[in-house]
Amino acid sequence: MNPIHVTTAGAIAGFATIAAVFATLWWMLHPPKTKAEIAAKRAETTLRERLGTVVVVFSSEIQSEHMMALAARLARGQSSELLAIYVIEVPFTLPTNAVMEEEDRTGLDVLASAEAIAKGSGVEVRTEIVHQRETAQAVLSIAKRERADLIIMGSYREGKYTGAPLGRDIERVAADAKCDVLIGVEGKHGSLLVDEATQPSGTDEPRENSTA
Numbered sequence: 001m002n003p004i005h006v007t008t009a010g011a012i013a014g015f016a017t018i019a020a021v022f023a024t025l026w027w028m029l030h031p032p033k034t035k036a037e038i039a040a041k042r043a044e045t046t047l048r049e050r051l052g053t054v055v056v057v058f059s060s061e062i063q064s065e066h067m068m069a070l071a072a073r074l075a076r077g078q079s080s081e082l083l084a085i086y087v088i089e090v091p092f093t094l095p096t097n098a099v100m101e102e103e104d105r106t107g108l109d110v111l112a113s114a115e116a117i118a119k120g121s122g123v124e125v126r127t128e129i130v131h132q133r134e135t136a137q138a139v140l141s142i143a144k145r146e147r148a149d150l151i152i153m154g155s156y157r158e159g160k161y162t163g164a165p166l167g168r169d170i171e172r173v174a175a176d177a178k179c180d181v182l183i184g185v186e187g188k189h190g191s192l193l194v195d196e197a198t199q200p201s202g203t204d205e206p207r208e209n210s211t212a
Helices: 008-030 035-050 067-079 099-120 136-148 168-176
Strands: 053-059 081-089 125-132 151-156 180-184
Touching: 035 168, 035 180, 053 067, 053 099, 053 136, 067 081, 067 180, 081 099, 081 136, 099 125, 125 136, 136 151, 136 168, 151 168, 168 180
Parallel strands: 053 081, 053 151, 081 125, 151 180
Antiparallel strands: none
């Protein structure tokens, strides 16, 4: 049996062939990502890096229970800090630090519901009642103070007819906020995001947007 002689050129050619085979197999198992996949990955990374503090807004007109449920789920997935605020508009006839018992009591009830919704998703939430002349200014000031990455709020309409524009406070926050703003208009039934178990006692279903 004749011995096999391996030349340098033959060895190089053999290694090149093996490398080409392995490279082909790797490419088949790891196909290049599409533009959509690259964009989705970039968005996911940005969300994870930037979604640090989320402010959820409530007031007598801004009913955000359904958005609170969404905020809690986002916070749980991104380890974000949640702050739920209830804004009370103080008339110019009173000082901004005036005691407004009925409004404060309503705010406490609303924020208790927000805490229950957050707890249902396994996350913690800070709460705060804010007295201010204008809702929009209060929201913008709190967002600046907290260095918020996202403001979340429900919406309402100025009029009772379907074509009415969104409330002025909503539009102003969306226009002037230095961070992202997520506005949710509650659907007809409003039960998709909010679990019945997190509703305030004595209510059978989520509160509807009374001005829609």
